[in-house]
């Protein structure tokens with residue numbers, strides 16, 4: 001069933017587990033996410049970035065909404081990294097049940113103002129809201145935040161931010177970053193900081209940049225003709241620990257991008273004569289399903305629907 005992000009995340013925070021928020025850009029990715037959630041009896045969040053909306057528009061949103069509505073587990077459709085009040089409202093008009101307004105690159109007061117506007121409008125329409133405080137490293141699709149400017153979230157400031165905005169869930173900067181290159185080896189996750197923020201705030205907390213970038217998938221990408229540098233992601237045990245401190249929503253995009261690409265490359269490399277799209281996209285869907293399953297087990301959301 002199609003529900004709001006809050007309907008999924010408040011129970012997750014209370015139950016000390018986290019729910020995967022997986023980015024989609026087409027039907028097969030959406031099926032891998034929602035069908036796996038049903039098979040594992042797990043709530044799940046399907047999210048679309050502004051780039052995904054540009055790519056698939058209402059057609060793609062409708063595919064998600066239709067599959068989510070018929071699903072036997074709770075599913076929310078979430079706008080990832082909404083960059084403006086207009087973008088958030090447009091997504092709600094498209095049928096999204098959860099929106100992020102990401103004004104984290106603005107000074108505190110402007111972030112509060114922008115977030116407060118979206119919260120007021122979204123709540124009037126029964127839609128829940130995510131905001132971000134602090135800055136991730138890595139590349140936030142439309143923003144490049146290089147290492148030295150990456151600011152981790154200050155716990156006291158987070159309390160003030162939530163009081164001033166009434167936001168439903170808060171993305172915090174704790175050492176993660178977007179993309180396949182999250183740092184050499186095992187990226188530093190500031191568990192003490194998560195614990196502190198989780199003790200001060202009872203609302204669900206969100207971890208962006210949480211793909212694991214599994215070494216096996218990276219190797220299979222190279223073996224099937226792909227090129228990727230010294231890629232590294234977030235360790236499973238770090239996500240499991242963070243879920244215990246209050247992280248309730250965990251964003252994953254890169255792992256699905258890698259899995260879909262590996263699925264496609266491996267088929268085309270092994271079968272040069274193949275040109276049936278179902279034989280190309282089907283294995284990609286299967287490999288993405290395996291990634292979604294693994295993540296749900298790591299986050300503890302299996303059986304929680």
Ligand SMILES: O=C(COP(=O)(O)O)N(O)CCCCO
Pocket residue numbers: 023049080081140141177178179180207208209210211212251252253254255
């Ligand atoms: O936090 C994330 C996902 O992060 P990751 O790149 O670790 O999958 N997102 O918000 C997805 C969009 C960012 C570009 O990938």
Ligand code: NA
Pocket residue numbers: 047079080081100130251
């Ligand atoms: Na988001």
Ligand SMILES: [Zn+2]
Pocket residue numbers: 081178208209251
């Ligand atoms: Zn993100």
